[in-house]
Amino acid sequence: MNHLRDWVPFKFSVTRSEPLVDWCNLGLARFIEPFFEDTIAQSMRLPFNLVFQQQTSIDVLKEVANGTDIVPPTGFIFHMSRCGSTLITQMLAEFEENIVISEAPPIDSVISSRNDSASDDSVKLWLQWMVAAFGRRRSGAEKHYFIKFDAWNTLDLDLIAGVFPTVPSLFVYRNPVEVLASQLREPGMHVVPGFLEKRLPQLNVTAALEMSREEYCARILAEICEPAVARAQAGPMLLVNYEELPNAVFDRIASHFNLAFEPAEISAMLDKTRFNAKRPQLFFEADTETKKREVSDDARRVAETLVDPIYNRLEEIRLRTTA
Amino acid sequence: MTSNSFEQFREMVFADQALQSQLRELVDRDEFIKRVVEVGVARGFNFNDKDVQHAILEGRRAWNERYL
Numbered sequence: 001m002n003h004l005r006d007w008v009p010f011k012f013s014v015t016r017s018e019p020l021v022d023w024c025n026l027g028l029a030r031f032i033e034p035f036f037e038d039t040i041a042q043s044m045r046l047p048f049n050l051v052f053q054q055q056t057s058i059d060v061l062k063e064v065a066n067g068t069d070i071v072p073p074t075g076f077i078f079h080m081s082r083c084g085s086t087l088i089t090q091m092l093a094e095f096e097e098n099i100v101i102s103e104a105p106p107i108d109s110v111i112s113s114r115n116d117s118a119s120d121d122s123v124k125l126w127l128q129w130m131v132a133a134f135g136r137r138r139s140g141a142e143k144h145y146f147i148k149f150d151a152w153n154t155l156d157l158d159l160i161a162g163v164f165p166t167v168p169s170l171f172v173y174r175n176p177v178e179v180l181a182s183q184l185r186e187p188g189m190h191v192v193p194g195f196l197e198k199r200l201p202q203l204n205v206t207a208a209l210e211m212s213r214e215e216y217c218a219r220i221l222a223e224i225c226e227p228a229v230a231r232a233q234a235g236p237m238l239l240v241n242y243e244e245l246p247n248a249v250f251d252r253i254a255s256h257f258n259l260a261f262e263p264a265e266i267s268a269m270l271d272k273t274r275f276n277a278k279r280p281q282l283f284f285e286a287d288t289e290t291k292k293r294e295v296s297d298d299a300r301r302v303a304e305t306l307v308d309p310i311y312n313r314l315e316e317i318r319l320r321t322t323a
Numbered sequence: 324m325t326s327n328s329f330e331q332f333r334e335m336v337f338a339d340q341a342l343q344s345q346l347r348e349l350v351d352r353d354e355f356i357k358r359v360v361e362v363g364v365a366r367g368f369n370f371n372d373k374d375v376q377h378a379i380l381e382g383r384r385a386w387n388e389r390y391l
Contacts, residue, residue: 003338006344022389048349
């Protein structure tokens, strides 16, 4: 087991019904970059990882997951995309005691395999193992463990909550027209026609061709937000509006995830907010007004008719529960 | 073509944490290739620098094509 200490999964696939895991040797490198894939890409530049990256059967993942020195998940972060979720993870990643896994493709690949041939029972086991593999203590300082899922994983909330019923979760969202403006300017994978068609057959490529790009994008955002309404109505999911950041991290999110921050830690996290969360080499610039100005009338109309009603329900629940 | 011997060496490295840490530290590609061949020969494996170069190229290809 010790020989696997420094290895983390970077890919999960099912080939001819056999689940396979690809591993990269991270050494003691932490996941401090904005996204999981950025950290892995850095390690894959090393000649060692190019030569010795390993592909194993799922049994090796099970073996790793059954190890003893594993931090259980502290909190799950779901989001509608382009809404401040990366700011939250970057603030949490500031501390060595936090493991922060942000939009890890192997986690989404495990979850997505339920849309292919894998049974729900197998997927649940694999998800448990994959999550445990990232929760291993590697430096010894790790105490908390956060996972930010991909935006579309709200469509898999039933499965995730079924596997981890006691892990607190939150959903981050933002004024729909601002998210839509961002997605139209720089589209994420989930708004590419067809990308989510196994989860949302009604929004397949054929459907995408029958509507404007703005409408398709707005419908995807609405589908991503809708499950959060049901979950938050039932009680266990904290709702966080972009407008509440960064301070929500120190109060509502901290309390929901059972965390307590010292003034020096708050100050370190606030320092982080001076920079663009996704491109930390750039300073943060508020873009709410720019985004509102740059959208077309069509985009504004579909945001208002298709996503605003769900946003308003989220706001109603949030304001009621925080009052 | 990467030799069987090099494949066996890869498996041995995967099972040896100390050797992993030692080789992982080598950032310079030429230095890495030289050291891997030295370690391989010292442990009785039969491969050369071309095998390691080939493995680097294959590894880069596998990484670049990971979602294809």
